[in-house]
Amino acid sequence: MTSATPGGSRLRRIIITGLSAALVAGSALLSPAQAQAVGAPSLSIFGVPHVGNTLSAQWSNCASPGSVTWRHTGSPSTLIVADSYTLQYGDMGMTITASATCIDSATPVGATSSTVLGEFETVGSPWITGTATVGQLLTANTGTWTPTPTSYSYRWMRAGTEIDGAVSSTYRLQAEDANKAITVWVRATIPDYAPTAALSAAVDVSPGMLTPVSSPAISGTTRVGETLTVSAGSWSPDAQPTGYVWKRDSTTIPGATSATYTLTDADHGKTIRAEVQVGTAGYEPAIGYAPRTGTVLGRVDARGVTVTSLTAATPTLSAGCASIPVSMGYAINATSASKITTLTASAQVRNSKGASVGTVDLTSTDPALTGVATGTFQTCSRDASGTLAISELTGSYTGVFTATVVRDASKGSNAIPPASDFTEDMRGTFESALTASATVPALTPPVTPVKPASSKIIWVQAFQNHAQRTVIGKVVVYNAKVKRWVAVSGGPKLVLQKRVNGTWTKVLTTRASKAAWFKATWKASKKATYRLVGVDRKTAVSRTFSR
Incomplete structure (x- = not known):
């Protein structure tokens, strides 16, 4: 029996019978009455004994059948005299007997049904929640049933085929589920009611994502002529390497596609990187990145x-x-x-x-x-x-x-x-x-006692872009009256000097703003030490720093 759900999807509903052995045990389908000896009149009852269904009487070996009387088994009260009987809620939990007399032989015959069971008025619409990705957990939601079932059972399906052992309300997706449709049967049970099962809508499962546990690493001596080896790292779940890419600085090295690479003269002075491609069934391929090596050294010269x-x-x-x-x-x-x-x-x-x-x-x-x-x-x-x-x-x-x-x-x-x-x-x-x-040890410039009206440079920020060096600072003077340092007003003038081989030479001159802030930018030398020096009475100050 199929009915439409509010969302427009189709709900598959099955009334469990004795033929549905995969879902329930026991028979709920009414079997014919034991036949009489061949040639003797007999009466059989056909139909599924569920409330709302119709049972019908069928004669055998009787040319002139009499009227059929329907009763609750063991009760003298007549329910109806007719060839068929539609089961009512009052029949639940009872068996039904049909009796009659074959007129041409005056032979009384009868048949008895199985116990009458109720049917759910509302059949639940199960649905699946959870992330439909390999490795994730799905949960079966039973939906709403009337009357309320006393128990539920479950059967998970992969592309329409039962999944062995998947009979709980949750199911963790396996590698075999990747790119397959997953559904779940929910079977509802209540005493005196026919067990009924409903199928959820399908969810399409995506491959899982590999999680790195440790990164690939390059081992070996970084010298021309030596061989480097890259490991695959470790992954969850376990994955195996499927490909390799070696790079010289950031350029892919043609033909370098194995776990080892022998350094060539072209690598001299460069750094080496490696990428490892890994994979496992049911998961998206992943790439692990090995940290770059140090600079590759040249060959060892026999006369070097x-x-x-x-x-x-x-x-x-x-x-x-x-x-x-x-x-x-x-x-x-x-x-x-x-x-x-x-x-x-x-x-x-x-x-x-x-x-x-x-x-x-x-x-x-x-x-x-x-x-x-x-x-x-x-x-x-x-x-x-x-x-x-x-x-x-x-x-x-x-x-x-x-x-x-x-x-x-x-x-x-x-x-x-x-x-x-x-x-x-x-x-x-x-x-x-x-x-x-x-x-x-921590290097500290010589300390000069602070005197009234002396000044200094504070809050120096230094940063470098390649050989370009920038220093930002502020010039302050000690105010003895308030006993603290305050900004030097009027734009003090500063000279940047560098020392090479013990001699200080001028690099540039800069002037601070009225709020005493200054900024100096220059091309720095690796071998020089620099200092800022005040050149007027407002800035009797010097601060030294290296590149």
Whole structure:
């Protein structure tokens, strides 16, 4: 039986009978009366014994059937005399007996129905709630039934087929449900009523979304000629890699589509990234991104420089500044007769936040093939307080390569004389992944006692875009009467200076606003320290800071 729901959809309703074995146990369909012996008159009752249905009497082997009397079984009271009887609510819970006499043989016959059951006046319209995505939980809502059922049972269906074990009011979507239609049968039960089931509208299930638990990671030495490997990371639920993309900086590397990648000369000086595509049944494919590597180092030259050590000594402090001696051990792969002319190197110095606070230059003029290059990193910047890391070492060298050639007698008199030496220029560059560290106490500029009418710069903000540096600040003067610092009025004048090799030189001049605010922007040098200096009586002030 099918009826329309208020929303215009179609509700499938089934009155459970003995033929609906998948939904209920037991038979509710009236079977014919036991037949009499072949040739003897008999009477059978046909119809489903539910309130509102009609039962009919059917004769066998009787040429002149008599009138049929319908009664409640065991009751002498007649309900009706007719060939059929429509069941009433008063018949619920009883059995119905039909009796008559076959006139031509004067044989009384009868038949009895199964117990009469009621039918629900209103059949619920079940519906499904929840997110229809693999991995999510769906809930079956029973809808409204009249009278109110005493119990419900459920059967979930995938594309019209029963789902094994899915017989509760909730169902968690599985990978097999992706891109399928899910419905649920709701079966209502109440004593003296025919069990009835209704089917919900279908929901279409979308594939689930993989959740990253840990990101992919690249392992291996970042040097030309070495092989890098990327892991797939971990996912929930578990997923397997289906593809790889390697990138040089931000450019896809053609042909690099496996879990490993061997670095080439084109990667020198670049960073490497990897993307891992993963998937599993019932879920949308996902991509994991491995963090980029450090800068790829060049190949190890057979006649190049090997950096054997990088160390930083304990800083020394003076006048609010720190000096850190740094040394680099090296060895040149050449013959013992060779010698170097120059060897220089430079390394980045970064604070605990990873921000650059400058560079340190290292130099060696020792002609030996094994030696030490030294240098000192100096800083007065407060950003350089704490643990400093010295890394990203690069350098170059020049020298003379000498080799001895032994004569080959087979080449006759034109051969090179025996034990003859020849020389050639020896030059090249080198890099190292070695690091060193030093701990610098908090740097504080020297404190000058505050005097009446003295001034200072406060609230300095500094920020940098590539080599462009901007400083914003305010000039204040100490007011002894109110015992606090107040803004210098009238637009004080300031000069920005830089110090290189111990000498201060002018960079630019700026003037503060009437409210004493100023802003200075300039192209900063990695090797310079800067300060702002007042140049008139209103601004007897100086503030130093590094790039």
